[in-house]
Amino acid sequence: MTDHPLDLAGIGIGPFNLSLAAQLDAVGDLDALFFDRAPAFDWHPGMMLPDVALQTSFLKDLVTAVNPTSPWSFLAYLVAQKRFYEFLNAEFEAVPRREFAQYLAWVAARLPSLRFGTAIREVHFEGRAFRLDSDRGTTRARNLALGVGLQPSLPAFAEKLDPRDHVHSSQAIFALDRIAGKRVAVIGGGQSGAEIVLNLLNRDSDAPAALSWISRRPNFQPIDATPFTNELFTPGYVGSFHALPEARRRSTVGRQKLAGDGISAATLRAIYQRLYMLRHLAEKRLDTSLLPHRTVLDVDRAGGYRLIMRNGFDGGIEVAHADIVILATGYRYTLPPCLDPLRERLTLDEDGRPEIGADFSASWDGPADHRLFVLNGGLVSHGIAEPQLSLMAWRSGVIVNALAGRPVFETAPPAPPLTWPTTQPERVFHEGEGCQ
Numbered sequence: 001m002t003d004h005p006l007d008l009a010g011i012g013i014g015p016f017n018l019s020l021a022a023q024l025d026a027v028g029d030l031d032a033l034f035f036d037r038a039p040a041f042d043w044h045p046g047m048m049l050p051d052v053a054l055q056t057s058f059l060k061d062l063v064t065a066v067n068p069t070s071p072w073s074f075l076a077y078l079v080a081q082k083r084f085y086e087f088l089n090a091e092f093e094a095v096p097r098r099e100f101a102q103y104l105a106w107v108a109a110r111l112p113s114l115r116f117g118t119a120i121r122e123v124h125f126e127g128r129a130f131r132l133d134s135d136r137g138t139t140r141a142r143n144l145a146l147g148v149g150l151q152p153s154l155p156a157f158a159e160k161l162d163p164r165d166h167v168h169s170s171q172a173i174f175a176l177d178r179i180a181g182k183r184v185a186v187i188g189g190g191q192s193g194a195e196i197v198l199n200l201l202n203r204d205s206d207a208p209a210a211l212s213w214i215s216r217r218p219n220f221q222p223i224d225a226t227p228f229t230n231e232l233f234t235p236g237y238v239g240s241f242h243a244l245p246e247a248r249r250r251s252t253v254g255r256q257k258l259a260g261d262g263i264s265a266a267t268l269r270a271i272y273q274r275l276y277m278l279r280h281l282a283e284k285r286l287d288t289s290l291l292p293h294r295t296v297l298d299v300d301r302a303g304g305y306r307l308i309m310r311n312g313f314d315g316g317i318e319v320a321h322a323d324i325v326i327l328a329t330g331y332r333y334t335l336p337p338c339l340d341p342l343r344e345r346l347t348l349d350e351d352g353r354p355e356i357g358a359d360f361s362a363s364w365d366g367p368a369d370h371r372l373f374v375l376n377g378g379l380v381s382h383g384i385a386e387p388q389l390s391l392m393a394w395r396s397g398v399i400v401n402a403l404a405g406r407p408v409f410e411t412a413p414p415a416p417p418l419t420w421p422t423t424q425p426e427r428v429f430h431e432g433e434g435c436q
Helices: 015-024 074-080 084-090 097-108 156-160 169-174 191-201 229-233 235-242 246-255 257-261 265-281 337-345 392-404
Strands: 008-011 032-036 114-116 120-125 130-134 137-141 144-146 166-168 183-187 210-214 287-291 294-301 305-311 317-322 324-327 372-374
Touching (some): 008 015, 015 032, 015 392, 074 097, 120 337, 183 305, 183 317, 191 265, 210 305, 210 317, 246 257, 265 287, 287 317
Parallel strands (some): 008 144, 144 372
Antiparallel strands (some): 120 130
């Protein structure tokens, strides 16, 4: 497909590699192409429920954080679509997800470095370049950017469910036309599960016969989006986090779950208000069961499915019944099969994730000047911001700088209002002293 090695080849065109492509569009001396098997860009079509919104500011778009004059910003999109003033006047509390998806697709349709309809089958390293074999030929590149996204995480009991009776939340919209008159269980207490529950509660003639919402969390908990918590989504924090020992990084990520995976307050309020209407004011009631602090242990058949749960509140065993199960159970990282020829050359952690350096390049046994950048694989290495949209423009700037070998973009973090020390702070007291 190319006669000379590219500076970079990207595998997968989701928002993260799209951001990298948009930033590279401003750099004239770096050659890059990005490949995806899909025929065109389509961001989470299976989750595009009506009226869902982002949990991230529109300023955290593909480029603005390090390149605010880029023609690929969200504001540039609004101007091009002649809806800038209407968007401002609408005063959205949060940007509609459908709007942001249209913005991403608008950029993807215009960037010249994207190659859709091209599936990368295998990647080899030949000493001076990576060789990417696709269904359309061969491409060579000195560096790679892996942006294939995460895979749905399914619990073990899902194997006992008929494929026609269950769906992961990533494909939920394609199953909701089959729920009328059925008993539906939504498993998962994050934003995706909450959005699906709200959609089901708002249905009329095609409503389910019964709805159970099950979550392992102690309650249906809001996202922690306060100003100081949002400092976790800044370059300064990421740099300090990356410098920690791995064991401390893992425990820290576990404690910060609600900063990146809680439910928007507006969604919780809408669910509660709808439940009030259905319980007290509606002519036709919907049988609803809200079941936080439950862990589904097993599933069996009994006139549908019996979901056997442990109640974390009192330790008891309970049962819920369903005909259709929607699994809002999150995602997991896996290396794509096309990298199997390189798998043994990569340094992987205990979860099978590549070990990733500060510049987002994976540790491997090949030459240091031939890098494999990993986007959305650094939850443990870079923290809870890594799978979010929040820092994608900054991360892309870091990768561009590493490729160019010079500071194309300003990515050094400013002094934060919070101090995240990675060394022992100056002692206040001498040995033997203390507060009396």
